[in-house]
Amino acid sequence: MKKYQDTGKKDTRSGFGAGLEELGKSNPNVVALCADLTGSLKMDAFKKNHPERFFQVGIAEANMISMAAGMTIGGKIPFTGTFANFSTGRVYDQIRQSVAYSGKNVKICASHAGLTLGEDGATHQILEDLGLMKMLPGMTVINTCDYNQTKAATIAIAEYDGPVYLRFGRPKVANFTPENQKFEIGKAVQLTEGNDVTIIATGHLVWEALLAAEKLEENGITAEVINIHTIKPLDKEAILASVAKTKCVVTAEEHNYLGGLGESVARVLTENTPYPQEFVATKDTFGESGTPAQLMEKYEIDHNAIEKAVNKVLKRK
Template sequence: MNLSSKLFQKDIEQVPTRNGYGEGLVELGQSNPNVVVLSADLAESTRAKAFGEKYPERFFELGVAEQNMMGVATGLALSGKIPFVSSYATFSPGRNWDQLRVSVCYSEANVKVAGSHAGLSVGPDGATHQALEDIAIARVLPNLTVIVPCDAIEAKKVTLAAAKHQGPVYFRLGRAETPVFTTIDTPFEIGKAVILKDGTDVSIIGCGQLVYEGLLAAEELSKKGINARVINCHTIKPIDKETIIAAARETGAVVTIEEHQIHGGLGGAVAEVLGANMPVPMEIMGVSDHFGESGEPRQLLEKYHLLAPDIVRAAEQVIKRKK
């Protein structure tokens, strides 16, 4: 698998996933004249600003009016444009979920929704701005593809792929700097999970920045004689059933890890697949029915037990439950 040469080094490059989105938009602006970008007074924070500066005639600043922004995006999509809606995930798809449901998804409008500042790693902004429910409220909607890129390089790939995909797409981005551990050669395809490390004892299935913590955990587990498979399940919907079922069948135990509530997110999606096809012992790691709080990103991930040492413990526990 093509991963960073500095995968386990302390000086691995750290870049927010939202930066990959901004870079992808600028590239799309050059290659596709139908791409337009909408902002709800957060162009700088969501990294949509660079597109607006280079292509001002295709950039729409709608102010703090996320519900209206989704409606405008629908109109643009039905007129043949490819609109990218840019805001914080707590506001989009949070505040404008009704418009996403009825205007976009029911109409199958070709709208792309970028929800930035998702998860606990928003940090000091605190609970009101830490989207921990967005995967759940997005993946329940018919016709909506849901993606969570693992690093900035993959976020750019997601942005480019979303423009080519016909139909509504929601993808989740982060504020904090996180390790860039994939490369331009690492495979990415909507709906196809990526096995980053093979293994036979337990499968660690993650999305977003915590995929990297899964790799760190697998490295530690190997020192204990445990061979862990690590899967980047970037697409939550449509989920890659084949890869997940094979992982459960071949390793006999599964740990999921996500920066989201344990209800309705990646863990729930994986459990739905395995419950119907290949039941095995499973641990779902995430935020356990709590709101977030203010703090530095790393401190919060440590408090809510979402780092590599926590994954190691979960893996050891779930292996003990194997028959």
């Protein structure tokens, strides 16, 4: 099985900041809006180097989203930055009407998603955002796994004309995807080859899936790990091709199992060839305060939980 090397832990939000800064230099139409979280979103470099294209809106997310929609009129490509909770639930109607229904080229960039926000607790740990966003017609939904991929995705979505939700997180996590790997929206990345089970993971859970796959290999189980960074549009072909071989699947995400990646994969399978599936996800619950590692363990979304889910799904084959 192919091994992946953590080249040094980095936060995905810094990948966003680096990508945004690169866009600042390369694309004069890119503008950035932030709701009083410039440091948290790592937008400082863009702000410093392109002050005329940086818009501080204060703690007023609704105004930020609708303003971003307006800024597309005249050709700008707005990137909005705040926490995932305030990027989605708080402004759902603004996104629905002014961005999605109006077909505006706004990039909603959301940090601190999921449980790994940590100590701030459930008020800030949104576990429903992927579902909210994927339900909006025309919305592209991306959840990146590490620094390098987040940077590449940030740059890639500027080239795509249409609304995008880009989700990333707070903690420093393994950085293992190749630097400068081209990011293709909607194209899954197969990380390992295996015959026994397909693990389809997104965001921070991709590294956990790789850790689980290594453990499983020690027990003679080979897992095909797929990094599905784009939740919508979903790479159906990649999923079906892998599952045709392995005949079972585990989905893994830092999100509620209602409305998340797992349900999208389940729909693809039931519309084509159904196979047993296990869901590694939070189970219709809010989070709580704690360290990211503690929370991932308690809410069963770490590599141990993935391993357990694989063993369970194998018995259902």
